[in-house]
Amino acid sequence: MTASNDPAEAIRLMRTCAHCGRQNDDGSRFCMDCGKPFSASAMAIADSAGAGGGSVPATRVQAGADPTGTGTCSACGHAVDATMPFCAFCGAKIEPGGAVATAAVPPCPKCGAAIANTDYKFCPNCAAPLAAAGPVPEHHAATQVFSAKATAPKVPVSLQVVAEDGTKGNKYSLVGEETTIGRVGADLTFPDDVYLSPIHALLIWKDGKLSVRDLGSRNGTWIFLEGPHKLVDGDMVLVGSQLLRFRRLGYPGPHPPEADATRRMGSLVPSADIASLAQLRADGSVRDVFHLSPGRDMAIGRDRGDWAFPYDQSMSGSHALVRSEDADFVLADNGSRNGVAVAARGDVVLRKASKILVGDKLMLVEMP
Structure with a gap:
């Protein structure tokens, strides 16, 4: 064969692998030595190394330099150098003798x-x-x-629905470290519960502890008291079917005397009112208010106590107590049948046998 006089045909540009430095044929898509693909980024590395004086220079090889030990790749059919571990055209691993590993x-x-x-x-x-x-x-x-749900760790927590008569109903397991409860689109969905917001609450399992967070629902997420609870400004309390809001009023300052020195008349009260409990209607308006003063305890019940609700059949006769402790007020269940609950604010830690109310679903926490 007569060699061409065209210098462009007399030489051919070899691809140099940017990973191992091996020279490959210009048409190669994979390095026949290390199997790395000649991606755009890999070629850019090789080109910059050759142009900038790097350790992997571009190499020109005279045409006609026949490779030794040729074979045929059984995966793509191209001629390959059987002495190399990989096919330069498809990247398949070459076994001794020129065959490639079984393709998948x-x-x-x-x-x-x-x-x-x-x-x-x-x-x-x-x-x-x-x-x-x-x-x-x-x-x-x-x-x-990768599937997050498929690899989610198993959480040893379940919620069991409790009926009004105390009987236990369906049990629901948490789906992962975070489980939402709601009417539509939640992990635990109750489409028939009209008191549930679409995405109502979030249960979080972290470091072996379970907590619940209200997600801005319309009706709140309620945690039933397992012991005394110190009331803070803005607390929402559920006693029977009564929704009560606690407010701090502070100590009233002295009234300045009238210009003509006339003394004002007023109701006789035991001491200064520094807090209040307001009874709320469904629209959020206030129906009634009970004022709280230091040094004075108060009881709430259906027919006994300082604040009575004889029309509330879900309230026990003497249902809850609000005790004055210095300048604070502490709420406690007084052995009622249906319990006393406080609306969740932030993340609230739950324990075994804790009870929560979401929508109209009373749920019992079951965990180790």
């Missing part, structure tokens, strides 16, 4: 199911159409899709 059929691109035959046109698991690309080398098989 690519999994379904939609569901990830294994495909047993390259002739399949549709996935036998989800019926998704399969690309007719043929087998791919084993080390280039598609990566399995």
Whole structure:
């Protein structure tokens, strides 16, 4: 064969692998030594190394330099250098003798199911159409899709619905470290509960502890008292079916005397009112207010106590107590049948046998 007089045909540009420095044929898509792909970023590294005086220079090799030990890649059919570990055209691993390692059929691109035959046109698991690309080398098989739900740690917590008569109903397990409760689109969904917001509350399992957080619901998330609770300004309290709001009023300052020195008349009270409990209607308006003063305890009940609600059949005769402790007020259940609850503010830690109310669902926490 007569050599061409054209200098451009007399030499050919070899691709230099930016990872291992191996010279490869210009048409190679994978390095035949290390198997790395000649991606755009890899080629940019190689080009910059050659242009900037790096350690991997671009190399020109005289045409006609025949490779030794040629073979045929059984994955793509190209001629390969059998002395190299990888095919330069498809990246398949070359076994001794010029054959390549057994190729794996690519999994379904939609569901990830294994495909047993390259002739399949549709996935036998989800019926998704399969690309007719043929087998791919084993080390280039598609990566399995990560699923957060599938790998979520098992949480040893469940919620059991408790009926009005105290009987236990359905039990629901937490789906992961975070579980939402709501009417629509939540992890635990109760579509028939009209008192639930679409996404109502969040249960959080972290470091072996369970807590609940209200997500700005319309009706709140309620935690039933397991012991005395010191009231803070803005607390919402549920006693029977009565929704009460606690407010701090502070100590009133002295009134300046009238200009003509006339003394004003007023109701006789035991001491200064520094806090109040307001009875709220469904629209948020106030129906009645009970004022609290230091040194004076008060009781709430259906027919006994300082504040009575004879029309509330869900309230016990003597249901709750509000005790004055210095300048603070402490709420306690007085052995009632239905308990006393406080609306969750921020993250509230729950324990075994804690009871919460979301919408009209009373739930019992079951955990180790």
